[in-house]
Amino acid sequence: xxxxxxxxxxxxxxxxxxxxxxxxxxxxxxxxxxxxxxxxxxxxxxxxxxxxxxxxxxxxxxxxxxxxxxxxxxxxxxxxxxxxxxxxxxxxxxxxxxxxxxxxxxxxxxxxxxxxxxxxxxxxxxxxxx
Amino acid sequence: xxxxxxxxxxxxxxxxxxxxxxxxxxxxxxxxxxxxxxxxxxxxxxxxxxxxxxxxxxxxxxxxxxxxxxxxxxxxxxxxxxxxxxxxxxxxxxxxxxxxxxxxxxxxxxxxxxxxxxxxxxxxxxxxxxxxxxxxxxxxxxxxxxxxxxxxxxxxxxxxxxxxxxxxxxxxxxxxxxxxxxxxxxxxxxxxxx
Numbered sequence: 001x002x003x004x005x006x007x008x009x010x011x012x013x014x015x016x017x018x019x020x021x022x023x024x025x026x027x028x029x030x031x032x033x034x035x036x037x038x039x040x041x042x043x044x045x046x047x048x049x050x051x052x053x054x055x056x057x058x059x060x061x062x063x064x065x066x067x068x069x070x071x072x073x074x075x076x077x078x079x080x081x082x083x084x085x086x087x088x089x090x091x092x093x094x095x096x097x098x099x100x101x102x103x104x105x106x107x108x109x110x111x112x113x114x115x116x117x118x119x120x121x122x123x124x125x126x127x128x129x130x
Numbered sequence: 131x132x133x134x135x136x137x138x139x140x141x142x143x144x145x146x147x148x149x150x151x152x153x154x155x156x157x158x159x160x161x162x163x164x165x166x167x168x169x170x171x172x173x174x175x176x177x178x179x180x181x182x183x184x185x186x187x188x189x190x191x192x193x194x195x196x197x198x199x200x201x202x203x204x205x206x207x208x209x210x211x212x213x214x215x216x217x218x219x220x221x222x223x224x225x226x227x228x229x230x231x232x233x234x235x236x237x238x239x240x241x242x243x244x245x246x247x248x249x250x251x252x253x254x255x256x257x258x259x260x261x262x263x264x265x266x267x268x269x270x271x272x273x274x275x276x277x278x279x280x281x282x283x284x285x286x287x288x289x290x291x292x293x294x295x296x297x298x299x300x301x302x303x304x305x306x307x308x309x310x311x312x313x314x315x316x317x318x319x320x321x322x323x324x
Contacts, residue, residue, distance in 0.1 A: 099185075100188045100192040103188045104189040104192040104193060106189070109179055109214070110181065110212045110213075110285070111202065111205075111212075113179075113283060117276045117283060118274065120276070121248055121260055
């Protein structure tokens with residue numbers, strides 16, 4: 001029994017690795033594992049060399065172009081023709097009715113004031129001798 | 131230059147372009163006149179109307195299809211807001227020149243154009259200035275600044291205003307003949323400038 005134990009200890013015991021082991025392992029490692037030791041700039045550069053990057057860039061570019069075009073369209077081109085009040089929903093609730101009436105009243109007051117001031121300006125322009 | 135590198139340059143340039151142009155696209159004709167809030171205590175009468183886009187939509191649903199209200203409904207279509215602040219004072223000198231300057235400074239920014247300016251010799255009327263923000267195709271907002279000895283009014287309409295529609299409404303709601311023609315907004319207004 002002791003003999004078997006001794007054999008096992010001898011077999012499983014710690015032994016120093018030969019000096020040629022590490023370089024050998026490093027040589028056999030795939031290239032991707034070696035990048036772990038690269039500086040972050042090199043790793044970033046490697047990332048952008050991935051084969052899917054051009055497609056991702058194209059997709060991002062297309063999305064950005066669509067986004068910018070959409071924003072420009074709705075802010076600059078569409079206001080003339082857009083129907084901002086599309087999708088009208090029926091007014092529901094007394095609070096909303098009251099709020100709507102107040103909003104209408106405020107709107108008419110605002111337009112009244114605006115038109116009064118424009119009238120004054122127009123009269124002054126048409127009759128500069130006032 | 132490789133295709134990959136070209137794509138990378140394209141993406142970076144596009145991102146930079148969006149970052150730079152976004153503020154220009156996003157700017158609107160909203161004026162900030164919060165500095166006038168302090169005048170409320172001095173004023174005999176204050177009118178404060180703040181109608182943002184959602185309230186304008188709500189108000190429009192309460193406008194009837196009758197001729198006059200239908201015209202208002204059409205006028206406010208596409209507007210992003212109507213903001214009015216009007217103070218009536220019981221004595222002159224209740225506001226300062228700086229109060230007006232802060233508003234004028236905002237209308238000096240890109241896109242704004244002074245449509246007309248009237249300085250009245252009559253004490254009661256004071257000065258009246260009408261500004262318009264527009265790009266090549268559409269009007270993006272209007273600002274009216276009326277400053278009399280006992281009254282100060284600021285009207286700020288934000289959003290695309292169809293000049294032709296505005297002209298069609300002239301007389302119906304007291305909106306006067308401004309002598310405005312499409313694309314010639316600034317040219318026809320006779321200006322008695324300061």
